[in-house]
Amino acid sequence: MDYSQFLNMGQELSLLAVILILFVADLFMCTDRKSGKGVLNTPLPVILLTVHTLLGLAPLVCPCCVADATAFGGMYVSSNMAIVVKTILSIGTIIVFLTAHEWLKQPEMANKQGEYYTLTLFTLLGMYFMVSAGHFLMFFIGLELASVPMTALIAYSKRSQESAEAAAKYILTALFSSGLMLYGISLLYGTTGTLYFEQMAPQISATNLVQLAALVLFIGGIGFKISLVPFHLWTADAYQGAPTAVTSYLSVISKGAAAFVLFVVLYKVFAPIIDQANLLFFWIIIFSITLANIFAVRQKNIKRFMAFSAISQAGYLVLGVMGATPQGMTAIVYYLLVYMVANLGVFLIISITEQRSGKLLISDYNGFYRTNPKLSFLMTLALFSLAGIPPFAGFFSKFFMFMAAFKAGFVVLVLIALVNTVISLYYYLLIVKAMYINPSDEPIPTFKSDGYTKLGLVLCTLGVVLIGIISWFYSYIDQFSFGL
Amino acid sequence: MTYTLFIILLPLISFLVLGIAGKWFSHKTAGWIGTLALAGVTVLSYYAAYEYFFVIGRDAVTGAFERQVPINFCWLPFFDQGLHFDMGILLDPISVMMLIVISTVSFMVHIYSFGYMKGEKGFQRYYAFLSLFTMSMLGLVVATNIFQMYLFWELVGVSSYLLIGFYYTSPAAIAASKKAFIVTRFADLFFLIGILIYGFYTGSFAFVFDTPEGLASYAQAGFILPLALTLMFIGGAGKSAMFPLHIWLPDAMEGPTPVSALIHAATMVVAGVFQVARLFPLWVTYAQDWMPIIIWVGVFTAFYAAAVACAQSDIKRVLAFSTISQIAFMMVALGVCTELQTGHEHVGSVGYMASMFHLFTHAMFKACLFLGAGCIIHAVHSNEMNAMGGLRKYLPLTHITFLVSCLAISGIPFFSGFSSKDEIITACMAYSPAVGYIMTGIAAMTAFYMFRLYYGIFWGTENKELHAAHHPHETKVMTWPLIILSIITVGVGAYTTLAGFGMFDGYSFGSLISADGQDYRIHFDTSVALTSTIVAICAIGLATWIFKGERQPIADKLYATFPRLHRWAYKRFYMDEVYQFVTHKIIFACVSKPIAWFDRHVVDGFFNFLAWGTNATSNGIKTLQSGRVQQYALVYLVGTILLIAMLLIF
Secondary structure, eight states: OOGGGGGGGHHHHHHHHHHHHHHHHHHHOOOOTTTOOSSTTTHHHHHHHHHHHHHHTHHHHOTTSOSSEEETTTTEEEOHHHHHHHHHHHHHHHHHHHHHHHHHHSGGGGGGHHHHHHHHHHHHHHHHHHHTBSBHHHHHHHHHHHHHHHHHHHTOSTTOHHHHHHHHHHHHHHHHHHHHHHHHHHHHHHHHSOOBHHHHGGGOOTTOHHHHHHHHHHHHHHHHHHTOTTSOTHHHHHHHHSOHHHHHHIIIIIHHHHHHHHHHHHHHTSGGGHHHHHHHHHHHHHHHHHHHHHHHHTOOBHHHHHHHHHHHHHHHHHHTTGGGOHHHHHHHHHHHHHHHHHHHHHHHHHHHHHHHHOOOBGGGGTTHHHHOHHHHHHHHHHHHHHHTOTTSHHHHHHHHHHHHHHHTTOHHHHHHHHHHHHHHHHHHHHHHHHHHTSOOSSOOOOOOOOHHHHHHHHHHHHHHHHHHHOTHHHHHHHTTTTOO | OGGGHHHHHHHHHHHHHHHHHGGGSOHHHHHHHHHHHHHHHHHHHHHHHHIIIIIIOBOTTTOSBOOEEEEEEEEEEOSTTSOEEEEEEEEOHHHHHHHHHHHHHHHHHHHHHHHHTTTOTTHHHHHHHHHHHHHHHHHHHTOSBHHHHHHHHHHHHHHHHHHHTTSTTOHHHHHHHHHHHHHHHHHHHHHHHHHHHHHHHHSOOBSOOOSHHHHHHHHHHTTHHHHHHHHHHHHHHHHTTOTTSTTHHHHGGGSOHHHHHIIIIISGGGHHHHHHHHTHHHHHHHOGGGHHHHHHHHHHHHHHHHHHHTTOOBHHHHHHHHHHHHHHHHHHHHHTOOOSOOSTTOGGGHHHHHHHHHHHHHHHHHHHHHHHHHHHHHHHSOOBGGGOSSGGGTOHHHHHHHHHHHHHHHTOTTSHHHHHHHHHHHHHHHHOHHHHHHHHHHHHHHHHHHHHHHHHHHSSOOOHHHHHHSOOOOOHHHHHHHHHHHHHHHHHHHHHHHHHTTSSOOOOHHHHOOTTSSOOOOOOOHHHHHHHHHHHHHHHHHHHHHHSSSSOHHHHHHHHHSHHHHHHHHTGGGHHHHHHIIIIIIIIIIIIHHHHHHIIIIIHHHHHHHHHHHHHHHHHTGGGSOSOHHHHHHHHHHHHHHHHHHHHHO
């Protein structure tokens, strides 16, 4: 066996190294129980992950490294776009770590800080494998590696009933969806005799009903990860019950990886039956966006609210899958990046507010502007971006997404999505209204954020403001969009 | 020449610093930050002009100044090869000249404002807005494409709005700022429509008009291209205060006087002229038949504004109307230009050069006049002429510089206005003697009302009690800009007059800027020069005869003889009232009210219905999210089966 092919999976290896270092560090480095401060929380993980992110970019900037490569007989496929996606995911994880700092500082968390980081990074590793899979086995291992530790993360607050309940719901639904998806993959294997993406495509045909069923089952499995209607029902409960830092991770990172993989598999494997897939997505998207919007309108708990917002955003994200065009690919990755900064920004504020005041209801945010004007302002920017108001990045990402779908010929779908942006604007503004206009006798008292949260907020706000108006981001992603 | 990027970045940085952190700076620091940024801009602009005209110089083959595009990047790409929005910097003779004009006047205004705005509340905000305006205006003139121009065009409008409404506690200032914004914005709507039509039919926004694809699409566009240009001209007419869209400019005088000098005399109001000049190759090649629109709008505006200026008593209003009239001169000059090729056998191309030349000289002397007016207002605390009179003793430097500028605007030889106005009239004569004679007449009116203003301020009856209350005086920091601007006026005037009369054969304005970039040496047409000088001197003489004395029996008699004419002119021929009538009685009552009803009942009703529907559905289906995981699995399974069934059926 040629061991040099390991070098083609540099990002995975360096992430694994980060995990191992953290694992060992967790054994030997003590955290001060009272203050919850220590190397492990949070400087070491963030620095290591930053180094990892920068190293991972090497194939894109330095011509000596090979970006497009395969390993293990084509089970693992790396491409420029995959590197970009992985980089976006790891940047997101860094921001999630910044979010988690305050939460992990609590006395009851002090002795399990290390586990949080290793578990989170293991799921990230799973997503890396998923993104780079060229074979259904690799894909499935990556998917499971991303889901199983996630359950542990959701159940992380051991003594919280809600957290345990959320984890139970998550793992049960995850198992169910994995089972159905495996069934779909086995149908594919049965009809084609291979699990390689490349070899499978020529044998797929629209007349083969078994393969059509497999397509639906596969979409169901992925739809569970992205939380698309009707595979979404776990989302609200899991988001609400999970610790906020984990919710923040769930809402962006795992969703982003899955959306990308969905595109890749549709493009590579199901290309011959793309019309059927489009028909499915047509309805899935309409239902995801609309149902989630309708539910979001009447939520009281802000985390649950964000869950429905996430389902609706997932609908927009999948809009780029329609037609499987290069523009759609760019639009998905760009949308992911923009959605990530805005959503993580909102969660940073939810998390710090929860840590400082313990409040999670939307009505608790009444009068927030009087006591915490800066946080309110940043939250408003992030919400505006989520709603797609220019000149924030969210406008541009939605614009490119709609444009891609429009060019692919889905005019009706774009129209429905446009109507839904109006509804989404309404409920995002509900929070803004709560913060700025609604009076409150007992607003959340003024508090100071810690340095990590501030850093995270700066990163997110820069992203929200700049990613849209600086066209470089879009054109940079766009240049890779043919190299799947 | 990538460094030209800093010409835009410096004021932007200054705006951001002063806008965000301004309240932590003292007045002095804030002023210095703004002024130093502008000093940097001025140095860079002059250096860029030097490098452009004298280092890079003429192209060896064509003998013209070539366009330089140091920076241009695609800001907002669309798919395929269609339209895209670019941002960049385009240097060509007119944009380089505009850089000089804007940076010089803006720099002078920055210095001047130290004295004029001293102790004002919101001093930092004032300098922040000045920086914003300068940045936008510079971005407008160096735009590489019409979309970028539009973007900065709107930014200029916004900063003008902010500065007119600077004294936001005064209702008049607020009303004026809104009026300016709404009127120009209304005109910009046509500009935008023009841009969209243009982009749709030609497939490009760039200011490059000689590409093969471009030529092919222009040829195909037919009457669409002139239509688009005319719509864009309406936008330009709004910014440049052409009749009937001029009504915002006199009110804009509610802003601080240095702002009037910078924005409403020298730079922003000429944006419309600049826009027409920028698109001029298109106008002259494809829309020749539509150019009389420009001419007659210009001629009428010039006459109307000059007539109104004769009767105003607020000195800033007189200057405002004189600005409108002078900008109209520039528009007319562009309109009468019928060919691009320059040379003495091609008289048709003089207009373009004359227009740009007048833009340049007018910016300098009009800024000087406004800044002088600022000194006077600062000294007597009033805008009204009857509060003044006899001020030449108290404000000697202001007096001299004001006189110099008045002579320049009146078109007296050896002052800059003479050379440029003379070229305009030459160009008009070449187009049609009728236009030429009308413009000569309006030039005489200009000399008359400017000297009426001059005598009213510096001679005539002194308002003793008012002057005794507070001794009028000059501030040093405010007189320096006046001196510099009048030196430019005299220097440019003397040089070009001598060159024009053929005393020596050197460079003159036309050598740098002409319709096709070739070297064009200005030589005055003796008969035109002589006529206009005599006419100007007669008009000044008339003004002296009527207004110089302590008492003004002739003026009083004139008012008594033609009371209605005077009242009409004083009320600006009731244009504002006409607007009030049209907007309130016709548009608001007959159009807006039904639309508002429709909006309130039908459109809002639809959205209320949507909201009601959303809420009702939301309540109806809440059982779906029951929290029972068995049910979740069931929905999952049923959903999957339904989807499979759907595929099988279709």
